[in-house]
Amino acid sequence: MARGFADATADRAACPCGSGAKLGSCCGPFHQGLMKAQTAEQLMRSRYSAYALGEIEYLIASHPEPDISIQKRRRELRINSRQIRWIELEILAVECGGIEDCQGTVQFAAHFIAAGQRRCLQETSLFQRRDGQLSGDWLYIRAL
Ligand SMILES: [Zn+2]
Numbered sequence: 001m002a003r004g005f006a007d008a009t010a011d012r013a014a015c016p017c018g019s020g021a022k023l024g025s026c027c028g029p030f031h032q033g034l035m036k037a038q039t040a041e042q043l044m045r046s047r048y049s050a051y052a053l054g055e056i057e058y059l060i061a062s063h064p065e066p067d068i069s070i071q072k073r074r075r076e077l078r079i080n081s082r083q084i085r086w087i088e089l090e091i092l093a094v095e096c097g098g099i100e101d102c103q104g105t106v107q108f109a110a111h112f113i114a115a116g117q118r119r120c121l122q123e124t125s126l127f128q129r130r131d132g133q134l135s136g137d138w139l140y141i142r143a144l
Helices: 005-012 040-053 056-061 070-083
Strands: 084-096 103-114 117-129 138-143
Touching: 040 056, 040 084, 040 103, 040 117, 040 138, 056 070, 070 084, 084 117
Parallel strands: none
Antiparallel strands: 084 103, 103 117, 117 138
């Protein structure tokens, strides 16, 4: 699918993950399927910016939840993206999850506004590569 002017403009905006890089050279290529996250932290950041930007299909693809239908997940993520405005991500700690690892954890604080209130979600997330193989894509598994 051809990408329009609006996308090109978005690519030049600061990436929501707070890396200081522009979206087009940070999390954007992951959302568009042009590149794969190489580390657990990259996947964490790109999932946060996917929440911030409403990239629902990316959120579904990077977090297996076989017991919940895709339709239900889409519906819930759409509601979530209407009700929550994500404002800042802080990465607090990273353990493993590098290019030579098959598993890792990322501890983060994600700041958001919901119902007019500023809030913070703190979580240590577990990430694993698909099928436990070094060649597998990084996936978000669950909160620890
Ligand atoms: Zn980013």
